[in-house]
Amino acid sequence: MLPLEVLEQARDELLDWHHSGMSVMEISHRSEAYSRCAAEAEADLRELMCIPRNYKVLFLQGGASAQFAFVPMNLATPQSTVDYVNTGHWSQKAITEAGRYCKVHLAGDAGGDYRRVPPQSELRFSVKPAFVHYTPNETIGGVEFAYVPETRGVPLVADMSSSILSRPLDVSKFGLIYAGAQKNIGPSGLTVVIVRDDLIGHARAQTPLVFDYKAVFDHQSMLNTPPTFAWYMAGLVFKWLKKAGGLAAVGERNRVKAAALYGAIDASQLYKNSVAKDARSWMNVTFTLNKPELAGEFLAGAAGAGLHGLKGHRVSGGMRASIYNAVPLAGVETLIAFMSEFERQHV
Numbered sequence: 001m002l003p004l005e006v007l008e009q010a011r012d013e014l015l016d017w018h019h020s021g022m023s024v025m026e027i028s029h030r031s032e033a034y035s036r037c038a039a040e041a042e043a044d045l046r047e048l049m050c051i052p053r054n055y056k057v058l059f060l061q062g063g064a065s066a067q068f069a070f071v072p073m074n075l076a077t078p079q080s081t082v083d084y085v086n087t088g089h090w091s092q093k094a095i096t097e098a099g100r101y102c103k104v105h106l107a108g109d110a111g112g113d114y115r116r117v118p119p120q121s122e123l124r125f126s127v128k129p130a131f132v133h134y135t136p137n138e139t140i141g142g143v144e145f146a147y148v149p150e151t152r153g154v155p156l157v158a159d160m161s162s163s164i165l166s167r168p169l170d171v172s173k174f175g176l177i178y179a180g181a182q183k184n185i186g187p188s189g190l191t192v193v194i195v196r197d198d199l200i201g202h203a204r205a206q207t208p209l210v211f212d213y214k215a216v217f218d219h220q221s222m223l224n225t226p227p228t229f230a231w232y233m234a235g236l237v238f239k240w241l242k243k244a245g246g247l248a249a250v251g252e253r254n255r256v257k258a259a260a261l262y263g264a265i266d267a268s269q270l271y272k273n274s275v276a277k278d279a280r281s282w283m284n285v286t287f288t289l290n291k292p293e294l295a296g297e298f299l300a301g302a303a304g305a306g307l308h309g310l311k312g313h314r315v316s317g318g319m320r321a322s323i324y325n326a327v328p329l330a331g332v333e334t335l336i337a338f339m340s341e342f343e344r345q346h347v
């Protein structure tokens, strides 16, 4: 879900952006007006996340999946060992891809049914890894780290695709953060990379230039044509977040939303969330029905009540409520009311 105000603003200026007589999609990315828009988006993101000056912000394409390959290509040599923590579907994908470019050591594994996060005391790092990679929020399983792993000076890399901007974050604890835009940032097509400046400039020779962080930085993320509309939309979302009170206010709202939904699930006889309580995601609330034969009726009834996208991912089944930043508390309350009424009718 994108914020309604953002969609309305995009609609209102779609045909005539900043009195140019053209759509933002029709304007050159090299024009002064667009460069200003792009720079403003970066400045707003920096302000929102309190990104320190020694970190670069890059706007790329290829999604988080491209970063599964380009992080190792930029940060490690073929001889390097890289440490990965496996907490679910997306960490697994990242591990498989990294294995094509370096030696992967599993530093932590929540294996099996992926319903928990290994605590810091369970993490076993290799002797000198080029970096440690983890997935703070596993979008499919609804499993989230409640802590930032301590790596004793080794650059920490995080796939924050589904948790970026969901609450305040100390960016200085990370070497690199990447995120596909399509959850809390804006439309798909844009990928944001936040990287400490000492980690760029070491890409292996085979790295495509458009994914070499140093080359991208040197060209202000416009080495080739960027996804201009998605970048513009991201800028509008950043302004909306600032107006909403920044990440402290948004984080508090997200905490309340998640607590309300988990509370309702825990109190019910029909619904069940199987994730360890200290690893429950604020963004993706997964649950099953104790009577799985009711799933179809549940989803149809929910859609009728304006509640969409509740079907769990095809690899996990069950249900999943993705309650990203733009979902208001009222939306979560509507879901809870629907679930409660459905349970009353069926239990």
Ligand SMILES: Cc1ncc(COP(=O)(O)O)c(C=O)c1O
Binding pocket: 062, 063, 064, 065, 066, 090, 135, 137, 138, 139, 140, 159, 160, 161, 162, 180, 181
């Ligand atoms: C945590 C996480 N990582 C990676 C991906 C893959 O992202 P993309 O489709 O942008 O490649 C997703 C997509 O949902 C995700 O949630």
